[in-house]
Amino acid sequence: MKKYISLFLTLLLALGLVGFAHAQDDDELSGELEIFSWWAGDEAPALEALIALYNEMHPNVEVINATVTGGSGVNARAVLKTRMLGGNPPDSFQVHAGEELTGTWVVADRMEDLTFMFEENGWFDVLPEDLLDTITYEGGVFSVPVNIHRSNVLWYLPETLDELGLEVPATIEEFLAVCPDIQAAGLTPLVVAEPWTVNHLWETIALGVLGAEGWNGIWTGETGVAGLTDVYATFLDVLECTNIDADAAGLSWQQATDRVIEGEAVFNIMGDWAAGYLTTTLGLEPGEDFGFAASFGTDGIFMWLSDSFGLPLGITNRENTLAWLELMLSIEGQNAFNTLKGSIPARVDAVEAAMDEYNAYLLSAADDWAVDVLVGSLAHGTAANERFMGDFGQTIEILLSTGNPQAAANAFAAICSQAAACGQ
């Protein structure tokens, strides 16, 4: 009996020590942590859930949630640039894995190499190769991915399709064939919003026209002007089926999604943050209250992007930031965030740890991610650098003002060579 009592006491002591060490850990961190992103308003809940977890673990740290509103980071990136160049970096900031990270901040030597964290936490073993490649530059790893989003998703309302007697178009041609009937019924066939959403539509149409190989060929220079001319020609036809000349420019991506939900538009092509909006913000049930499919002609291809956060050089709250990054790529952090965001975890072992918390859309995205052909998104920083992306919109302006696909393709090629983005 004595033996058991002393064992019990030893155990209590050990637990006490662990508890003490834990409390001390928490106490060791204090001061501030500034997280910079564009996840404001409707886009905020997932980030807020992660911050709440951080607050529980590190109650003495004051988290400053610095957001700059504007879908796809159109405004945030400009503010970030001023801060980074002015020597006032946030402790950590949202940046797309891929060229947006490496081609901008890593080449400029503004980010700390995180290889040591990846080794300490075993992260090299739990992230997919494609993703690891996009956050690696000259042997160093430069950001911590919080998720995987899919860009090529078509959203619709089953009732609207039923009322119009339509099936989900599998190809661009099938969509173009039903477009006049939808217009005749007084609805917008495909709703777009502010300019970045038109860039977003472009990449999914390009993928539908070129396929995965042709898409990747853009970035190696193999696809060339002929392939791009086909893309712009088809894109022009698709734009005829949108509200681009009506009120697109004044709509946010959420307002475009609303048009589908309200039955004024039949389809919207948007990344799966739309699933986050539809489920987390609007409380709708995927598969029942709204439908989803791969965008026209892209079944079996997953155009991906990843939101990630890094460690800028020269920040004051380095330890607090390391704890933030660690939480972000923990199984707990990945699940707290992704079950609300519309994205799936970057870690391959996270979904299985909380299967019940993932809805039907997210489970289907996770299944597709495991088997589909993967290609990187242009509109969200994976495929091309910021210089290229900054100018890309001009190709669409040229297309719209001249109606000439070849002129737009030529402009694309010129921007490619100026930004060294297409393999030259």
Ligand code: GAL
């Ligand atoms: C993407 C970002 C997503 C979502 C979306 C709309 O660029 O990766 O997480 O925020 O913009 O703002």
